[in-house]
Amino acid sequence: MPSSADNSMNSLRxxxxxxxxxxxxxxxxxxxxxxxxxxLASIASNDESGHxxxxxxxxxxxxxxxxxxxxxxxxxxxxxxxxxxxETKSEEHxxxxxxxxxxxAREPEPLVNGDLIEPPVNKQGFVTPPPAxxxxxxxxxxxxxxxxxxxxxxxISSPLGTYKSDDSLDRKLPKGTxxxxxxxxxxxxxxxxxxLEVITIAFRNTVFEKEAxxxxxxxxxxxxxxxxxxxxxxxxxxxxxxxxxxESEESYEHHKIGDIVLSNxxxxxxxIEVIKNHEKVLLALYKTTxxxxxxxxxxxxxxxxxxxYLSFNAFILKPSQRLVYYKFILExxxxxxxxGHVDYQDTKAALQEIAEVLGELESCTKxxxxxxxxxxxxxxxxxxxxxxxEGRQFVREGCLxxxxxxxxxxxxxxxxxxxxxxxxxxxxxxxxxxxxxxxSLDSMKIEKGEDMHGLFCFNLITEDNTYxxxxxxxxxxxxxxxxxxxxxxxxxx
Numbered sequence: 056m057p058s059s060a061d062n063s064m065n066s067l068r069x070x071x072x073x074x075x076x077x078x079x080x081x082x083x084x085x086x087x088x089x090x091x092x093x094x095l096a097s098i099a100s101n102d103e104s105g106h107x108x109x110x111x112x113x114x115x116x117x118x119x120x121x122x123x124x125x126x127x128x129x130x131x132x133x134x135x136x137x138x139x140x141x142e143t144k145s146e147e148h149x150x151x152x153x154x155x156x157x158x159x160a161r162e163p164e165p166l167v168n169g170d171l172i173e174p175p176v177n178k179q180g181f182v183t184p185p186p187a188x189x190x191x192x193x194x195x196x197x198x199x200x201x202x203x204x205x206x207x208x209x210x211i212s213s214p215l216g217t218y219k220s221d222d223s224l225d226r227k228l229p230k231g232t233x234x235x236x237x238x239x240x241x242x243x244x245x246x247x248x249x250x251l252e253v254i255t256i257a258f259r260n261t262v263f264e265k266e267a268x269x270x271x272x273x274x275x276x277x278x279x280x281x282x283x284x285x286x287x288x289x290x291x292x293x294x295x296x297x298x299x300x301x302e303s304e305e306s307y308e309h310h311k312i313g314d315i316v317l318s319n320x321x322x323x324x325x326x327i328e329v330i331k332n333h334e335k336v337l338l339a340l341y342k343t344t345x346x347x348x349x350x351x352x353x354x355x356x357x358x359x360x361x362x363x364y365l366s367f368n369a370f371i372l373k374p375s376q377r378l379v380y381y382k383f384i385l386e387x388x389x390x391x392x393x394x395g396h397v398d399y400q401d402t403k404a405a406l407q408e409i410a411e412v413l414g415e416l417e418s419c420t421k422x423x424x425x426x427x428x429x430x431x432x433x434x435x436x437x438x439x440x441x442x443x444x445e446g447r448q449f450v451r452e453g454c455l456x457x458x459x460x461x462x463x464x465x466x467x468x469x470x471x472x473x474x475x476x477x478x479x480x481x482x483x484x485x486x487x488x489x490x491x492x493x494x495s496l497d498s499m500k501i502e503k504g505e506d507m508h509g510l511f512c513f514n515l516i517t518e519d520n521t522y523x524x525x526x527x528x529x530x531x532x533x534x535x536x537x538x539x540x541x542x543x544x545x546x547x548x
Contacts, residue, residue, distance in 0.1 A: 233312070233391065234310075236387060237301065240316070244290065247377050248291050251284040255281055261353065267353050275332070293319070297309060316402070317408065320409055320412070323378075326374075327412060330374050330375060331419045333423055337423060337427060340354075340367075340371075368427050372424065372427055378409060381405075382413060385402060429442055434487075447472055450470040451534075452467065454468070457522065463525070472496075474495055475515070479491060498518050499515060510527065511528065
């Protein structure tokens with residue numbers, strides 16, 4: 056008949072062990088929370104893999120024999136156990152190892168005050184809490200929406216117990232989806248206000264101290280960002296006040312966020328023209344850096360400051376990106392609400408308002424993002440001047456293999472609406488590229504080539520030369536040829 060130790064080992068071997076991933080490496084989490092020597096009584100035979108299993112610890116046989124001296128300790132343990140068994144045959148007992156006690160399975164003995172010497176222990180040696188009795192009302196009903204009227208939350212899903220009143224979920228447990236969405240809006244709004252302060256406070260202090268920025272550019276910049284900053288500071292105060300009420304008050308009245316967002320989005324419509332002017336702001340700063348060496352130096356030094364954790368141009372895009380976020384988060388909230396929820400109508404109305412605002416700004420936002428991309432690429436492409444031009448659009452970028460007699464070389468290609476540029480990685484630690492060629496799409500043709508060595512080739516035919524390049528997949532080649540072909544055809548027509 057198998058012993059209790061054998062049964063325990065079988066249970067350990069068959070029980071799942073948690074896995075945790077670090078990159079591409081999976082690490083098995085097995086730790087002992089008691090001395091190894093005290094667990095030797097539960098040692099079982101080695102498995103087929105040559106590993107020795109201890110309760111709560113997994114170590115190789117070779118390592119355990121060298122470091123722990125298992126043979127010697129195990130022999131001493133058997134002798135000690137034999138003596139104890141002879142003395143106490145009719146009752147269960149404590150096994151003493153190296154002055155410490157390991158309790159074998161037995162019924163807990165009550166003390167005088169009613170406490171127990173030890174809690175029940177399972178086969179693996181872990182404390183087993185008594186099972187909680189569940190009533191029929193404790194079972195979650197998947198058809199119930201947590202935001203609907205009359206919904207309740209079960210003790211299984213709530214660590215704070217069951218609340219059966221109609222509106223008690225948000226009142227006593229502000230941990231539902233609506234609360235977390237509202238808190239996310241608050242936290243991201245706080246970050247957004249700090250991003251605006253990079254322009255309205257930090258950059259203002261720099262340019263006013265140095266007096267390097269022309270007055271007309273100053274006026275254009277701050278007159279189109281100061282009003283936004285003031286507005287969002289007030290919006291942030293309202294959000295903070297509502298979240299404080301949500302977390303502290305039991306009244307269901309303040310357990311919503313849609314009404315605040317709606318009222319502020321209605322006011323935000325007056326800033327549509329301000330956001331449209333951000334394209335002018337971006338181009339004015341770009342031209343000033345090109346025309347003034349002094350301001351270009353100040354501009355680059357400011358971007359190195361800790362507060363400016365992105366390129367300064369990226370902060371110009373923040374207001375447009377913030378509106379897109381409002382639409383995303385409101386869509387998320389509307390999906391969770393039911394039509395009968397107290398906050399549903401305001402949230403849905405706010406979603407409609409932000410959709411209208413984004414519709415008016417869609418074309419301006421695309422132009423702004425395109426100019427920002429061109430400005431950044433002009434910095435990164437060494438040997439290419441005047442990339443930022445009116446009407447020029449960025450199309451795509453990607454790595455292709457340039458094939459020649461000496462072999463294939465990885466090159467980074469950048470496609471614009473009128474030119475194609477191919478580059479190689481620069482020799483410094485920055486993300487800059489050295490330009491090797493620039494071709495006008497008006498005079499360039501594209502032909503599909505023969506595939507070789509798992510690469511999918513096509514030819515770039517210019518007035519002076521023919522270049523063979525290759526993509527790693529057919530889909531990638533098709534995209535490059537399709538986009539280039541459409542640009543070339545458009546230029547020829």
